Amino acid sequence: MASISSIRNFSFSRAYDKFSRKVSRIALDAVGSSENLPTISNPKKLNAIDWIGKNLSSAENRLILGASALLSQPFIDASNKEVDAETRRYSICRTIAKIIAGTATGYTIRKLCIKSIDAFAKLPSEIKPDMKFKNLRQVLAPTLKCTAEELAQYKNTLGTILALGVMVFTNFLIDAPLTKALTNLFAGRSENK
Amino acid sequence: MNVASLFNNFKNTILTKYGPNPAKMLIYTGVLGWFLSSAAQVVAIAVNDKIPKEQKMFLIPQEIGDGAINVVSFFLVTSVIKNFASRLVSSGRLATPNIRKFLTESGINIKTKKGWKVLPNFDFSKFNIENMTNFYKIKDEYKSFKNGVDVIGMTAGSILSCNIITPILRNKYAASRQKKTLAEMNMIEQDKVKYPRGISMDTYQKYAAMKYSTPSSSLKI
Numbered sequence: 001m002a003s004i005s006s007i008r009n010f011s012f013s014r015a016y017d018k019f020s021r022k023v024s025r026i027a028l029d030a031v032g033s034s035e036n037l038p039t040i041s042n043p044k045k046l047n048a049i050d051w052i053g054k055n056l057s058s059a060e061n062r063l064i065l066g067a068s069a070l071l072s073q074p075f076i077d078a079s080n081k082e083v084d085a086e087t088r089r090y091s092i093c094r095t096i097a098k099i100i101a102g103t104a105t106g107y108t109i110r111k112l113c114i115k116s117i118d119a120f121a122k123l124p125s126e127i128k129p130d131m132k133f134k135n136l137r138q139v140l141a142p143t144l145k146c147t148a149e150e151l152a153q154y155k156n157t158l159g160t161i162l163a164l165g166v167m168v169f170t171n172f173l174i175d176a177p178l179t180k181a182l183t184n185l186f187a188g189r190s191e192n193k
Numbered sequence: 194m195n196v197a198s199l200f201n202n203f204k205n206t207i208l209t210k211y212g213p214n215p216a217k218m219l220i221y222t223g224v225l226g227w228f229l230s231s232a233a234q235v236v237a238i239a240v241n242d243k244i245p246k247e248q249k250m251f252l253i254p255q256e257i258g259d260g261a262i263n264v265v266s267f268f269l270v271t272s273v274i275k276n277f278a279s280r281l282v283s284s285g286r287l288a289t290p291n292i293r294k295f296l297t298e299s300g301i302n303i304k305t306k307k308g309w310k311v312l313p314n315f316d317f318s319k320f321n322i323e324n325m326t327n328f329y330k331i332k333d334e335y336k337s338f339k340n341g342v343d344v345i346g347m348t349a350g351s352i353l354s355c356n357i358i359t360p361i362l363r364n365k366y367a368a369s370r371q372k373k374t375l376a377e378m379n380m381i382e383q384d385k386v387k388y389p390r391g392i393s394m395d396t397y398q399k400y401a402a403m404k405y406s407t408p409s410s411s412l413k414i
Contacts, residue, residue: 027277037302037309041290046338053215053341056348058222064348065355072356082368095360142208143201149337150212157211158204160222164229171233 054149057156058163059110066103073099090187097182101175109166114159121155213336216275216343223351224268231260255370262362270354271347278346282339284317289338295331296322 040046077092121140131137142154211218234256238249281287285296293309296302301320302309311317322328322335 036305036307037285037293037311038287039290039293039308040287046289049341049345050337051341052344053337053339056215056344058219061219061223061348061351065351068352069356073360076357076360076364080364080368082364083371140204142204144205144208146208146212150208153212153215153218154204154208156215157207157218157222160218161207161225164222164226167226168229168233171230172237176237 054152057110057114058160059107059114062103062106062110066099066107069099069103070096089190090183093186093190094179094183097179097186100182101178105170105174105178106167109170110160110163113163113166114156117155117159117162121151121158123151213340214343215340216279216347219344219347219351220268220271220275223271224264227263227267228260231256231263234260258366259363262366263359266359266362267351267354270358271350274350274353275343275347278342278349279339282335282342283321283323285311285320285322286317287342289334291334292322292331292338299325299327 040049073095074092077088077095080088080091083091117140120136120138121142122137123141124138127134127137140158142151146154211221235253238244238252238256244252285292285301288296293302297304297309300312301315302311322331328335
């Protein structure tokens with residue numbers, strides 16, 4: 001039986017840390033033996049890893065999630081034996097419709113918001129004489145010095161935060177009606193005649 | 194403190210917190226996205242006049258439960274996999290040729306005929322390249338490699354949580370809620386409901402149209 005002091009000393013974060021360290025250790029051991037440490041030396045792979053770290057924003061992440069969702073979620077719904085065939089068919093149609101609508105709007109809005117932030121977070125050296133709204137081009141730029149990579153990640157973050165705010169509204173204005181229209185289209189086409 | 198300095202503080206906080214760590218930003222904005230999406234679903238039901246009050250009492254807790262599954266599953270799975278990927282690099286398990294050369298010169302790795310190995314009894318769990326005194330020599334290449342591996346880990350984690358774990362959990366949860374509702378509607382014990390037959394396609398579509406979310410796969414904003 002657990003004593004009062006052991007309950008008092010129990011900390012969720014400590015327990016989670018311990019668990020996570022253990023899982024990580026087992027997983028790390030499984031990755032490769034310490035006798036032959038993996039080294040990525042293929043230049044193409046190294047360039048790809050570098051490119052992903054620098055350029056993959058939340059917009060591309062959303063696109064990847066959407067594409068992989070189309071390859072997995074309809075099949076998960078199709079194998080759900082806890083509902084009857086008609087519900088299952090409708091559920092698959094709605095899942096596909098939701099993924100298409102959600103990915104299209106999610107990607108577009110994130111991309112547009114990141115571009116908008118980029119337009120108003122310029123470094124002084126990036127402002128050209130023929131640019132419009134020259135006075136506003138630095139409004140969203142940070143005041144601290146940073147590297148070009150850090151600035152790019154900053155723009156991605158600010159753009160994503162802006163996109164999340166915009167999507168609270170577009171979720172109802174675009175996604176919901178588009179999902180409904182696509183669901184009806186898919187449900188109509190997949191109906192047994 | 195005026196509005197301008199508050200705004201500058203906000204911008205600089207974003208820069209220092211997420212500028213050097215893109216994977217962390219993707220996880221946090223992902224969690225925020227799921228949370229806002231779930232909150233939007235709850236509000237949509239709460240303000241919808243066409244849904245009777247009795248149904249709102251059922252739908253709102255269901256939507257909150259649904260949202261909790263999304264947020265918790267996304268955060269736990271994604272952050273565990275991202276941390277694992279991160280530790281692969283910071284512990285020196287996975288490296289580029291230059292990082293491996295640096296570790297060899299620092300006496301951490303030993304070159305063998307097959308490749309590289311560590312000293313006997315070396316404890317990976319206590320080692321972190323970033324804590325080495327001569328870390329500055331490899332910092333740029335290491336950071337760029339680690340950011341890439343972190344983002345790949347984060348993406349793999351989010352695919353696993355959003356597209357595999359969450360839909361399975363949500364289907365289970367939704368099916369059990371549906372069974373319970375049907376049992377209540379038909380005044381029978383839940384155990385006796387084999388699976389939710391008896392609900393017509395028209396009724397299901399009416400419910401699905403009223404309620405923005407469905408039993409499977411939430412729409413992440």
